[in-house]
Amino acid sequence: MSQSNDSAEKYDLSTLGVRAGIRRTEFGEHSEALFLTSSFVFESAEQAAGRFTGGDDGFVYSRFTNPTVSMFQDRLAALEGGEFCVATSSGMSAILATAMAFLKAGDHVICSKAVFGSTVQLFSNVMGRFGVDTTYVAPDDPAAWAAAVRPGKTKLFYLETPSNPLTELADIEAISKVSRAAGATFAVDNCFCSPALQRPLEFGADLVIHSATKYLDGQGRVLGGAVVGSKALLMDTVFPFLRTTGPSLSPFNAWVILKGMETLQIRMQAQSTTAFALAQWLEKHPKVERVYYPFLDSHPQQALARKQQSAGGAIVSFDVKGGRTGAWQVIDHTRMISITGNLGDTKTTITHPATTTHGRITPEARAAAGINEGLIRVAVGLESLADLQRDLARGLDQQPG
Numbered sequence: 001m002s003q004s005n006d007s008a009e010k011y012d013l014s015t016l017g018v019r020a021g022i023r024r025t026e027f028g029e030h031s032e033a034l035f036l037t038s039s040f041v042f043e044s045a046e047q048a049a050g051r052f053t054g055g056d057d058g059f060v061y062s063r064f065t066n067p068t069v070s071m072f073q074d075r076l077a078a079l080e081g082g083e084f085c086v087a088t089s090s091g092m093s094a095i096l097a098t099a100m101a102f103l104k105a106g107d108h109v110i111c112s113k114a115v116f117g118s119t120v121q122l123f124s125n126v127m128g129r130f131g132v133d134t135t136y137v138a139p140d141d142p143a144a145w146a147a148a149v150r151p152g153k154t155k156l157f158y159l160e161t162p163s164n165p166l167t168e169l170a171d172i173e174a175i176s177k178v179s180r181a182a183g184a185t186f187a188v189d190n191c192f193c194s195p196a197l198q199r200p201l202e203f204g205a206d207l208v209i210h211s212a213t214k215y216l217d218g219q220g221r222v223l224g225g226a227v228v229g230s231k232a233l234l235m236d237t238v239f240p241f242l243r244t245t246g247p248s249l250s251p252f253n254a255w256v257i258l259k260g261m262e263t264l265q266i267r268m269q270a271q272s273t274t275a276f277a278l279a280q281w282l283e284k285h286p287k288v289e290r291v292y293y294p295f296l297d298s299h300p301q302q303a304l305a306r307k308q309q310s311a312g313g314a315i316v317s318f319d320v321k322g323g324r325t326g327a328w329q330v331i332d333h334t335r336m337i338s339i340t341g342n343l344g345d346t347k348t349t350i351t352h353p354a355t356t357t358h359g360r361i362t363p364e365a366r367a368a369a370g371i372n373e374g375l376i377r378v379a380v381g382l383e384s385l386a387d388l389q390r391d392l393a394r395g396l397d398q399q400p401g
């Protein structure tokens, strides 16, 4: 069950999460081995020469590949239904490696307006300095993507679905058609759903990007990232960029994430079930103005969510009636939920996007993006629904009006 191995097709996701990619050593260890080594020893000068020039595909140096990292790559490729995976040191380095591998000065990117803030900084400020221009369009409007295409110049389409924090969806299949017609490469950041709930390659994406820091690890321990796609697309692009420039995944982090992926399916299902129930409960609360969750009947793209995703995911956002004061009151009255910016953990986290993750953009841009002062984002973990309700009700019930 390793990368490029047809037998991976026969197994269900829960099985692949536990077993795909395993390479046993001569000792027959049952759990995946952690190879903490920077380099690998050769039997002869001839073998060393073969490995460096590519004739012999054994291990050379851990900036290039490492057996533990390879196990992580093979497991994630199998889960995403992709042929090949390249691991990176973080989600941001996966996005950077993709941008550097597929773009050059004069090229154009079309990116969803609703992506992680650092992704916008990366395309606009970092890639912008090297002559790459980016147009931001609404994720839910494929016609806007088509209208933004600059023939011969548009080389990359980039989006996240569902978006953070408002859970807006992009129609992956519709946008993949626009991308294909434009001759661009289409990358989808699948960090929020993970392959347990959504497999973008099946809907026509060329590349899947991951912050493994989130649900793949799932326990808030280490940073990691990955790019998944066909071998033909990655082998001569992202892989040589990483091998040369060095934002590679450490074997230790790969090992931690591998163990996290064993429980990915079961965690995503449990966290989604609790999140859906919490969203329905919040919708009925008199002090809550609006709830954003893809599987709610009130979500304008519920049908698309049910087509692309097997569950709604673990992120629930909601507007409280009391604006910023009300939102801070709810956050400050929690005793169990962690006030922290990360998500994808077994421990539920809570944030006020307008003053944290989206605090550096102008109030006008925030309002245009729908990030209200009363908006709260909860990334649901594995605590019980009743305990989460109690922790949120304490602040909600004290709201005036």
Ligand SMILES: Cc1ncc(COP(=O)(O)O)c(C=O)c1O
Pocket: 090, 091, 092, 093, 116, 160, 164, 189, 191, 192, 210, 211, 212, 213, 214, 223, 224, 225
């Ligand atoms: C959707 C999304 N993509 C990418 C990243 C970046 O990942 P990392 O923090 O692992 O660099 C994040 C981080 O929050 C994210 O939420």
